[in-house]
Amino acid sequence: MADAAxxxxxxxxxADALYALAPGDFTPARDARAKALKGEDAALASAVKALRRPSVAAWLVDQLVRHEPGRVDELLQVGAALRAAQDTLSADDLRAFTKQRRQLTATVTTRARALGRQLGTKVSESVAEQVEATLTAAMLDAGAGEAVRTGLLVTALRPAGLDPVDVDAALAVPGATGHVAVPVDGSADAAGAAGADGPALRVVPDDAEADDRRRQEAEEALAAAEEALGVAEAELEEIEEEVEDLEARSLQAGARVEELRTRLAEAETRQARVEDQLADAEESRDEQREAVDTARAERDEARRGLDRWT
Incomplete structure (x- = not known):
């Protein structure tokens, strides 16, 4: 990654402008932009056309970076502080910090889900898990953190243990680490600067400030959960109404089927009766044909006898 041009x-x-769009708007906007650039810069147009549509999880992280850069910056700074301090921490402190990291990623993931709903996109549990995995990777791996801050993810990241996270495969533009997504307010300074040159963050497991922050995060998580519950209840009500309507229509359709089955049985009975009558008529016809043939033969014989006397 460091050697890439x-x-x-x-x-x-x-790319920054395109990955700020809603998922459904991405492809038509990308294709339109590539077409517009074709006459000006064919190479750039081709590169824009090749940009991949992001997964929902990647898109959600990209929007979190743009809409709440301060929250993402805090998460990355905590991750940097933990990485710097982990070699000197006691086992108890390391467990405490790890617990804080998980609480922080869970809280930011909850906020990301709320942001997704605000932007008109449903966020499933599977997508939320991918978002949380991406945030965890960003806290544990400096390169993954830089990749997240680009706002150009096309796939979610996963922690890679002791190995570096392969971020180029997850970026719309390989080698884009170092780029910082433009926040929705357009302020280049709003995102901050996490990493080695950023402000040193001293993480204390159980101080009053940390308690206040966790309480605020818990309140935000509760508000987001209540909002999600309201949305889920409203959707449940709609689905229940649809089920009731479909049940009524199913009963109507069942009654119609029974009526048609009755009419079919009656028609089949009539058909069987007609077929019996047809068989009788055909037998009578065949007998009558034989009688006609016999009478015709007798007439012909009588005519020949008459002809002999004339």
């Missing part, structure tokens, strides 16, 4: 700044700007 830095991507073109113009391509990064084009």
């Amino acid at each position: 830095a991507p073109d700044a113009t391509l990064l700007a084009e």
Whole structure:
């Protein structure tokens, strides 16, 4: 990743604008932009056309970076502090910090789900798990943290244990680490700067400030959960109404089927009766044909006898 050539700044700007869009708007906007650029810069147009549509989880992390850069910045700074301190921590402190990290990623994931709903996208449990895995990878791995801050993820990240996370495979533009997504307010400074040059963050497991922050995060998580519950209850009500309507229609259709079955049975009975009558008529016809043939033969014989006397 460090040896890769830095991507073109113009391509990064084009990508930044596209990955700020809703998932359903991405592909038509990308294709339209590539078409518009074709006459100006064929290479750039081709690169824009090749940009991949993000998964829902990647899109959600990209939007979190743009809409709440401060929250993401805090998460990455805590991750950097934990990485710097982990070699000197006692086992008890390490467990406490690990618990804090999990609480923080869970809280930010809850906020990401709420943001997804605000932006008109349902976030499933599976997608939320991918978002949380991406945030965890960003806290544990500096390169993954830089990749998250680009706002150009196309797939979710996963922690890789002691190995570096393969971020280029997850980025729309390989080598884009170092780029920072433009926040929705357009302020380049709003995102902050996490990492080695950022402010040192001293993480204390159980101080009053940490308690206040956790309480605030818990309140936000509760508010988001209540909002999600309200949405789920409203959807349940709609589905229950649909079920009731379909049950009524099913009963109507069942009654119609029974009526048609009765009419079919009656028609089959009539058909059987007609077929019996047809068989009788055909037998009578065949007998009558034989009688006609016999009478015709007798007439012909009588005519020949008459002819002999004339």
